[in-house]
Each structure stands twice: as structure tokens, then as C-alpha cells.
Amino acid sequence: MDALELKLFSEIYTPIRASIYRVSNQTGVVAATVTQIQFDTIEYDYANIVVSLGTVNAGFKIPTSGWYLISGCVGFSMTAAANGQSFFTFNKNAVNTFNNVVIGSQMPTTNAGGTLNHMVGGGIVQLNVGDLVGAAGSCSGTGGSFIGGAAETYMRIMLLQEGLS
Amino acid sequence: MDMQLLALYAQKHHPYRCSVWQNVAQSITNTTIHFDTIAKDPNNNYSLSTFSYTVPVTGFYWAYARYILSGTGVNTFFSIQLNYNDFNNNAQVLIGEGFPAAINAVGISPCAFVSGIIPCVAGSTILAQTNYGGAATNTATGQNFTFMHIQLMSLK
Numbered sequence: 164m165d166a167l168e169l170k171l172f173s174e175i176y177t178p179i180r181a182s183i184y185r186v187s188n189q190t191g192v193v194a195a196t197v198t199q200i201q202f203d204t205i206e207y208d209y210a211n212i213v214v215s216l217g218t219v220n221a222g223f224k225i226p227t228s229g230w231y232l233i234s235g236c237v238g239f240s241m242t243a244a245a246n247g248q249s250f251f252t253f254n255k256n257a258v259n260t261f262n263n264v265v266i267g268s269q270m271p272t273t274n275a276g277g278t279l280n281h282m283v284g285g286g287i288v289q290l291n292v293g294d295l296v297g298a299a300g301s302c303s304g305t306g307g308s309f310i311g312g313a314a315e316t317y318m319r320i321m322l323l324q325e326g327l328s
Numbered sequence: 329m330d331m332q333l334l335a336l337y338a339q340k341h342h343p344y345r346c347s348v349w350q351n352v353a354q355s356i357t358n359t360t361i362h363f364d365t366i367a368k369d370p371n372n373n374y375s376l377s378t379f380s381y382t383v384p385v386t387g388f389y390w391a392y393a394r395y396i397l398s399g400t401g402v403n404t405f406f407s408i409q410l411n412y413n414d415f416n417n418n419a420q421v422l423i424g425e426g427f428p429a430a431i432n433a434v435g436i437s438p439c440a441f442v443s444g445i446i447p448c449v450a451g452s453t454i455l456a457q458t459n460y461g462g463a464a465t466n467t468a469t470g471q472n473f474t475f476m477h478i479q480l481m482s483l484k
Contacts, residue, residue, distance in 0.1 A: 180388060180482065207447065232390070232481065234444035236423050270425065281407065283425045285443045314421045319445040321388055321482060
């Protein structure tokens with residue numbers, strides 16, 4: 164197998180794919196305050212890139228620079244009825260700030276607190292080796308909780324192509 | 329190029345994708361969305377009778393689906409989800425975003441969408457389902473309004 168064949172082979176069979184989620188509700192999301200999502204459970208992780216489960220730095224440690232596909236959802240429940248909005252972002256490195264946003268979404272909370280919001284985001288991003296990808300959210304109004312469950316609050320990643328060119 | 333590499337090349341340029349959309353309006357509450365027109369389905373995996381995509385090979389898929397309501401808005405919340413089976417053949421859902429249908433009352437057609445990476449086992453199906461608590465309401469039809477796209481991104 165020559166170098167070109169090896170490159171093609173490695174691109175197709177890269178093991179860099181992972182999915183994590185929050186298994187139980189994460190309470191204490193204070194209005195107008197950025198709260199990092201503490202993912203605590205692995206769905207799959209073929210390259211051992213999941214780090215710091217159950218902490219504010221839970222996320223993916225990027226092993227190879229390249230183009231990555233990221234998607235996820237954050238379920239959010241307001242403490243009480245309020246007109247406003249909730250939002251989340253997938254960030255890199257300084258997860259608790261929003262100056263490194265890579266993907267995000269926001270929802271109106273005019274559902275008066277009775278129905279869960281689901282904020283969905285996904286896209287292609289360039290990431291460098293060593294980057295930490297995590298998630299954070301916030302809301303206006305009364306504050307609330309990130310909803311636990313594999314289909315409620317999760318983040319998935321997969322390498323599409325190596326290199327940053 | 330040897331046979332092994334040719335096989336890999338074929339996988340990378342595989343036919344495992346579909347693009348379907350809705351041409352006939354559907355009255356929905358909580359139901360499977362009837363994408364009744366196939367734009368692309370090179371491997372013939374989409375069924376117009378069950379409105380579902382049968383997963384041809386186990387792998388990671390990217391899916392994106394959306395629908396729009398055309399009826400008079402009511403004060404409720406509506407959304408969309410994708411149903412699929414994971415690598416353990418357990419039923420899973422990919423929850424999407426929705427919005428208050430009352431937005432329709434000011435002249436904007438409300439839209440719900442879902443997208444993301446889904447790990448699917450061969451033989452299972454992917455279909456889109458609505459979550460809507462109000463009175464039955466018609467969808468807005470058209471290739472750019474109510475549709476679903478599925479693409480294999482990588483083998484497991």
C-alpha cells in the first residue's frame with residue numbers, strides 16, 4: 164500500500180467518532196449566566212477522545228487536526244413560565260465563554276414552561292489537535308435545568324477529513 | 329489500484345443516500361410525515377408505502393428533516409423527531425427543534441426541523457415523525473418546505 168492508498172484508507176476508517184450525553188437532569192441553570200453542560204456518560208468513543216466526564220470540562224479532546232462534523236441537542240426546562248429565550252453553544256477550549264463558538268442554537272420560551280425546549284445544532288468545523296470541545300447554555304427569565312437522557316442532552320463528533328487545508 | 333483499494337474507493341463514493349419531499353399536503357397531529365416524492369435514492373432504500381428509509385449498511389448517517397405548517401396557527405408547540413435503531417438494534421429518537429405554532433398568527437409559517445449524526449444498524453428504518461398537540465393542521469408542501477435528506481457519512 165503506497166502513501167496515497169494509506170491516506171485514503173485512513174480517511175475512510177478513521178476511528179475518531181464519539182458521542183456523550185447527560186444521563187440525569189442538570190439543575191441550577193441560573194438566568195443570564197453561562198452554565199457548562201456536565202456530560203457524564205459515553206454512548207460510543209472509538210478513539211478515546213472523551214475527557215472529564217461529569218465535570219464542567221466534559222467534552223472531546225481533539226487528537227488530530229482536521230475538519231469535523233459535530234451535532235447535538237440540549238433539552239431545557241424552565242423553572243417557571245417566562246417569556247424569553249434559552250440557548251446553547253458548542254465551544255472549543257474556554258467552554259465557559261462564548262468567544263470561541265463553533266455551533267449554537269436558541270429557542271423562544273413562549274411555551275410558558277410547560278413544554279421542554281429542544282435546541283438542536285450541527286455543522287462542520289475546523290479543529291486543531293488539542294482543542295477541547297464542550298457545551299454550555301443559558302437562558303433569560305427564571306433559569307431552569309438541562310434535561311437528562313441520551314436523546315435529550317448530547318453531543319456527537321466525527322472526523323470528516325484530516326488536515327486544515 | 330488493487331481490488332481492496334477499489335472497494336474502499338467505491339465505499340467513499342457510495343450510493344447510500346436519499347432526498348425525499350412532500351408533494352401532497354398532509355393533515356398532521358402526531359404521525360409519520362409522508363414524504364411522497366423521491367428526488368434522489370440511488371440504492372432504492374426509501375419506501376413510498378411506509379415513508380421510511382431502510383438503512384443499507386451499518387454506519388454513521390447524517391440526517392436532516394423539516395416540515396412547515398400551512399394551516400391557521402393555534403397556541404401550541406410542535407416539533408419533529410427522527411426514529412431509528414442504534415448499533416444494538418434498540419429504538420432511538422433524534423429530537424428536533426420546534427416552535428410555537430402561534431407564530432403563524434402573524435403571518436410566518438412555523439417550521440420544525442431536526443438534524444444530526446445518527447449511528448444506525450443495517451436493516452433498521454429512519455422515518456420522521458411529528459409531535460403536535462393541537463388540532464389537525466395541514467403541512468406546507470414543496471421540495472424546499474417539507475423534506476428529508478439522509479447520507480451515509482462513515483461505516484462503523
